[in-house]
Amino acid sequence: MAWSTRELADLAGTTVNAIRHYHALGLLDEPPRTYNGYKQYGVRDLVNLLRLRRLAGLGLPLAEIGTTKESDATEALRRADTVLREEIERFRRSRAGIAALLRSGAPVDTPPGFEVVGARLAESDRALIHVCTRIHPPATLLRLRLMVSAESAEVRDRFHALTPGASELTRKHLAEDLAHGGAHWRSTVWLEPTESGAHEPSPTRMTQQAFIEALTALYNRAQHDVLRRADVALRAQRRTAGARRTGLGVSPVRSHVPVAFPRPQ
Known part of the structure; x- marks a missing residue:
């Protein structure tokens, strides 16, 4: 059984452009083509794509995925965890700021921490x-x-x-x-x-x-x-x-x- 790029994307829950991007970065090997030039993907391609999406979903940068060895994966995950923790904190502060503006009715450009008095x-x-x-x-x-x-x-x-x-x-x-x-x-x-x-x-x-x-x-x-x-x-x-x-x-x-x-x- 062989799949086209579109079919592979649908199976993996991603897009054709994402698959092309993985090819361009060398993260996903190019499959054989039919006589008329269409790519033909197999189970191994699907598994490799799902693994890529798993690593990307954990927060590992694509630039690191191709060079990270299994022995270095733990350290790469720790770095990704630090980045995600910082992002979560940034989002938390953003949500708190939005909530304060909505409660006070202050203008959206009110400096952080001054929402209570911003309206006046x-x-x-x-x-x-x-x-x-x-x-x-x-x-x-x-x-x-x-x-x-x-x-x-x-x-x-x-x-x-x-x-x-x-x-x-x-x-x-x-x-x-x-x-x-x-x-x-x-x-x-x-x-x-x-x-x-x-x-x-x-x-x-x-x-x-x-x-x-x-x-x-x-x-x-x-x-x-x-x-x-x-x-x-x-x-x-x-x-x-x-x-x-x-x-x-x-x-x-x-x-x-x-x-x-x-x-x-």
Whole structure:
């Protein structure tokens, strides 16, 4: 009994193209042909094809199947198992992210870990958080999530309602409100060392620059001015608090080069 390529594919539960691919890779020998050029496959070809599909189904790369000896098969399986375990974990994280987005109704581009607050964030804020997820370590991102969640909706809405021509008084009052809570998440002040020494890992020059570039691109000049004023106020609060604790006229907070927000034009 001889089978055509199509019949062999049907018997093995695969496709004609897959069989041709196995031939091209040298994993499956070419069978004899009839006088008119048609391939004729036998039982041995079917068994070899089923073995190939078994190894491929276990996750072994096709490039390894042809070179893996029986004595090396166990190690090849261990490597395949590691790859599959990593893939399963990636799929698990993807499913968890999808579930969180569906529960919260947040936009699909919400950064991972921020799904709960994503629905109430402006596009510019989500974009800034995307940058933060690349430049901050996990411990810092955890604190960032807490700060974003705790931000006043009223202050946030006022900040995003700012137009480039917002008045001096409007900017002043909003900057004061941003600084009122002791820090705001669109700043690097909360990352700086404190008098007690408890702080997040200091941002590098590159991460600071990336943060500032993001602020410059994502917010308008009035918003830049408000953020700059808020940071000035926050640093003043720290100096005052430090002096009060020590009874000195200067704060013992270690020196830090402040991040310079773009000034209004």
